[in-house]
Amino acid sequence: MIAKNKKTYFSGLNEIRGIAAIVVLIQHIEQFKSKENVANIFDKRITAFLFCNMGFYAVMLFFILSGFLITHLLLEEKEHNGKINYFKFCMRRVLRIWPLYYLILITAFIIMPSLNNTVDLFKYNTFYHNEILVTNYANLNTILLYILFLPNVLLFWHHKIIIGASHLWSIGLEEQFYTVWPLFIIFINKKKIGYFFSTMVLLYIFVSLTQNKITDKFETAFIFQYLVIGSAGAYFYHKHKKTITRYSALPQIYILICGAISLLMYKPFFSIPVQFYLLSFLFLFFLYFTIDNNNSLAVRNNFLSKFGIISYGVYLYHPLIMFLVFPIAAKHFSNNMFLYNLFVYCAVFILSFIVSHYSYKYFESYFLRIKEKKFN
DSSP states (O other), X not given: OEEETTEEEOXXXXXXXXXXXXXXXXXXXXXXXXXTTOOOGGGOGGGHXXXXXXXXXXXXXXXXXXXXXXXXXXXXXXXXXXXOOHHHHHHHHXXXXXXXXXXXXXXXXXIHXXXXXXXXXXXXXXXXXXXXXXXXXXXXXXXXXXXXXXXXXXXXXXXXXXXXTGGGXXXXXXXXXXXXXXXXXXXXXXXXXXXXXXXXXXHHHHHHHSOOHHHHHHHHHOOOHHHHHHHHHHHHHHHSHHHHHHHHTOHHHHHHHHHHHHHHHHSOOSOHHHHHHHHHHHHHHHHHHHTOTTOTTSOOOHHHHHHHHTHHHHHHHHHHHHHHHHHHHHHHHTTOHHHHHHHXXXXXXHHHHHHHHHHIIIIIXXXXXXXXXXXX
């Protein structure tokens, strides 16, 4: 961890983002293949639990990382300045998240349906071609839920899929969370904030493990618990950094944490809520150990770091990239699964990287410069 522009900079976070983005790409490629009735990793019974949940594991890790980093920055701001500028915080979120989010909405609601309905090539995507044909993109309820950052409600309560946009549920969830979360940190007394974080984590665990229709429906769409766990982790790191770093430099414990994560990802040992909570806390410990520069085994890799820097773009653009790549693969390589998979994986990864790189450089960076100049 080093000081950077008067703010805390954690080494290793971009590498974690890069790993999570790669996992999401793999899971969604295989999911796409599954929908098109192409042989995929979900067909392998021995690894079914891992592969069916690996995309969610990655999103869980993103949430924990996000909650940790943003809450840590908020706590630092309150400690150094005596207060948190809520308006500036919101504007930083707007300038980082909104431009690309709304660009993806335009591609999903206008560009992709237009291509699907006018270019014969996309008929090779049987499932997605038909899904787009029957989708009512003019539905006001659907449009409003996406515009207002509520795609999680549409997806999990109304079970409505919008090809090229449904993955935005996680972005909407974060925006909902960060609209309210800073207010708790602003108004809760410094001496009581630790109790608040602990109570929130325990409350979410209790709600998850208690079966009833009301809480189940809420938790299905509003999966805030992993953001809360990451945020609580930030508080305890901020408060007990010396104690945590006494252990986070030990590679032996790091290996044990990675081993435990691998086991829980691979096979269900407990009920799903318990399994996922155990994983989420292990992800938090993994994060503690990864950001410690004294940990000789902590992930440090230039490619993963670069992939992590552009991971927001990778996450948002990759369904569009897959929509363009898969019909070409189906048309030219459907009789040779080796060439089919080679083409799909190479094309999706390379194009996702290139598009996200140039999007970050020429589109997102424009708004980031405004963010740095006016709202830091």
